[in-house]
Amino acid sequence: xxxxxVLYALLSVIVAIAYFLKNNKKEVSSNKLPAEISxxxxxxxxxxxxxxxxxxxxxxxxxxxxxxxRQNFTLSYHEKYEQAEWVFYEAKASGGRSSDFKxxxxxxxxxxxxxxxxxxxxxxxGYDKGHLCPAGDMKFSKQAFDDTFYTSNISPQKKDxxxxxxxxxxxxxRYWADKYDGIYVVTGGVLSDGLKTIGHEEVxxxxxxxxxxxxxxxxxxxxxxxxxxxxxxxKPLYEFVVPVDEIERMxxxxxxxxxxxxxxxxxxxxxxxxxxxx
Numbered sequence: 001x002x003x004x005x006v007l008y009a010l011l012s013v014i015v016a017i018a019y020f021l022k023n024n025k026k027e028v029s030s031n032k033l034p035a036e037i038s039x040x041x042x043x044x045x046x047x048x049x050x051x052x053x054x055x056x057x058x059x060x061x062x063x064x065x066x067x068x069x070r071q072n073f074t075l076s077y078h079e080k081y082e083q084a085e086w087v088f089y090e091a092k093a094s095g096g097r098s099s100d101f102k103x104x105x106x107x108x109x110x111x112x113x114x115x116x117x118x119x120x121x122x123x124x125x126g127y128d129k130g131h132l133c134p135a136g137d138m139k140f141s142k143q144a145f146d147d148t149f150y151t152s153n154i155s156p157q158k159k160d161x162x163x164x165x166x167x168x169x170x171x172x173x174r175y176w177a178d179k180y181d182g183i184y185v186v187t188g189g190v191l192s193d194g195l196k197t198i199g200h201e202e203v204x205x206x207x208x209x210x211x212x213x214x215x216x217x218x219x220x221x222x223x224x225x226x227x228x229x230x231x232x233x234x235k236p237l238y239e240f241v242v243p244v245d246e247i248e249r250m251x252x253x254x255x256x257x258x259x260x261x262x263x264x265x266x267x268x269x270x271x272x273x274x275x276x277x278x
Contacts, residue, residue, distance in 0.1 A: 084132055
């Protein structure tokens, strides 16, 4: 065997060994890394799904059957009045309220099949674009914050009402969310025929706005309802507490139908503000 043949054979062996080692290393890496990623993502997705299932079982009934489900809140859109009849969300404890995100522009909601109202309806109307699910409660992520700026999540509100008594109530809810480690909130305007409208799409201006709160703690429930006239007021918040039954009669909405009837009936007849303030 001459030197060229030996050298060629030796190089072939080296190349073969290098090829084997390279591909074996890739195989080990590809078998290990995707498994780790898959496991992590599965746990994350499963946890998120479980949280969503637990939360969404408390959804109110929809009188319109047009639900829009976003990652952090759900709403029932009422095309006739060009706004949500209710928005349901969890007011979380304060950990995620410190972010300072830039406010985006209001835009129409692509998930509303009938088309949500154009923000231009509000221009020169004399009314604010009043958030239903507050942007201030969704600061734990940029996406959650931005989602509150779809026009499906707003209703015409007087400026002094929006920044006055309504803001006081939202601040109180944040206090309770901290105190009770999160609470469920349903909110909206009371919609009915004959309301004043604004804009070319005739967006209804509610005469009353409401919030219904539910605290769930180890199988124990606490519920309270607020019915607030659409005008600023210096009255203490407890003066706006009404039985949830009353809000249901005015709106036609059944607020936490998943609750056992005996518990639901008892809670909906109550207007005990002190039960939330001990």
